[in-house]
Amino acid sequence: MRRASLVSVATAAVLALSTQSALAYGEGDSVEGGADNQEVAAAVTHSQIKISHEGGGGTGKKGNLAPIGTNWKPPACWYEPLLTPKQLKRAVEEDKIDDVGIHESWSNGIFVDHYKEGEATENFDEANTTAPGYKNYNLGKDGYFWRSVAPDENEPKSWDCGRIMFWQDAGTIPDDEHAPTPEVLASYAYDKIRVPDTEVELNPEGKSTVNLPTWVWLDKGTFKDVKVRAELPNTGLWAETTAKPVSLNLDPGTEDAELHPASGECRINDDGSIGTPYTKGEGKETPPCGITYLRASDEPYKLNASVTWEISWEGSGGANGDLPDGTFETDQDMTVQEVQAINR
Missing domain, CATH: 2.60.40 (Immunoglobulin-like)
Known part of the structure; x- marks a missing residue:
């Protein structure tokens, strides 16, 4: 049974639109490997992937490629590192985060229950797997809380990334079929050509x-x-x-x-x-x-x-x-x- 405070999908969509502003964190909240004044997008449709371009022949009108003879699409969803323990603590305390997954939004109190008080809860997946809770936002640990990303949350396959925001030690990649890979990034870049x-x-x-x-x-x-x-x-x-x-x-x-x-x-x-x-x-x-x-x-x-x-x-x-x-x-x-x- 889902938690009573789970926001409905329709309401979540409205919340996603209302949280387009970014959370800006200064040097005091950065960790090794992070960036000063890092901006963390509040909406699950905002990827942290950095894109750079070169080449292309001229400065005139340009457009996106259409794949030939296939229904190929870039990945519908994947997981990304989003917040350090300090950043998550601050975001919760300032009530500046609500999306805990692509199709699930929480009230501030549930973030406290799960990420500070250690209360376990269910993931938002078909198997109803359990997500263990955390103590005091994992402060003192080196790593990131990872969250699902979907460029288009209306894409049906975006439901495949059903884990709520989870912890991953620094320097490691989740053991998950929807973890990012070089091929995922290559496909994401294809869509930006x-x-x-x-x-x-x-x-x-x-x-x-x-x-x-x-x-x-x-x-x-x-x-x-x-x-x-x-x-x-x-x-x-x-x-x-x-x-x-x-x-x-x-x-x-x-x-x-x-x-x-x-x-x-x-x-x-x-x-x-x-x-x-x-x-x-x-x-x-x-x-x-x-x-x-x-x-x-x-x-x-x-x-x-x-x-x-x-x-x-x-x-x-x-x-x-x-x-x-x-x-x-x-x-x-x-x-x-x-x-x-x-x-x-």
Whole structure:
């Protein structure tokens, strides 16, 4: 039977919204391995993972990758170190913490019962496992209280992390299937990758002619590897996820068209360019990357250009692996006119 003071899920959601301010702790509350003026997010949707970016090719419009051919998602939940004994004591005394897990919030008095007075209680999991209580917030011990994190607490799988906030000695990782790993951090970083827009150079630009090829290209250096590094403080865990551009994929927006090459996949060259820029006099030649429209358009066709990115990662302890390829796409209007006298 759950504790009578357990806040309902609906109420917990409201509380999470009301505790977006951070708990700021100064030097007197820091411990070895911690940071001065550390800020601890009060809501379970706020991860302590630190993200840094590099690369990406340019400063224009960017967007998030969509995994290709899979329902892959980053992890729905995991556990992170949140508070030292001093920080937890202060948070409870100042009534600045209520979330003890993703889907469970407590009143101040229950925090005192469990973390100060040593009263055992149930975890918020299907097995109703018991969480032993603590004496005086574990003051004098070296370690952290860990709590579950869910970027989206409405994700059904976020219920899998059902342990209430628990103690872990410094320098150790919980023996739990939802403990953080380099792969978890790599997946979290994947969700933070931002890649450049895929608007391509065309000739003719924005207006093509039936049965004459439209050349498609991008200058070198437009697409570069994008690296995102994720580090989880006080764990020694890190991962760097790399997105490498490999091909441009064209969809002419109509079945009345021929693609060059026929697959519509233009491989990215070693220098980061795509295709070959159009040169005057080549108007009737077949481009290495392009489209020949076979019928005029009543309304502009939607030319879809998408870049495929291969995703790999490496992390602490020599861990490494691959994640699903991703894509980012852009639509461009293409007006196609009937054959007429032209000078290309």
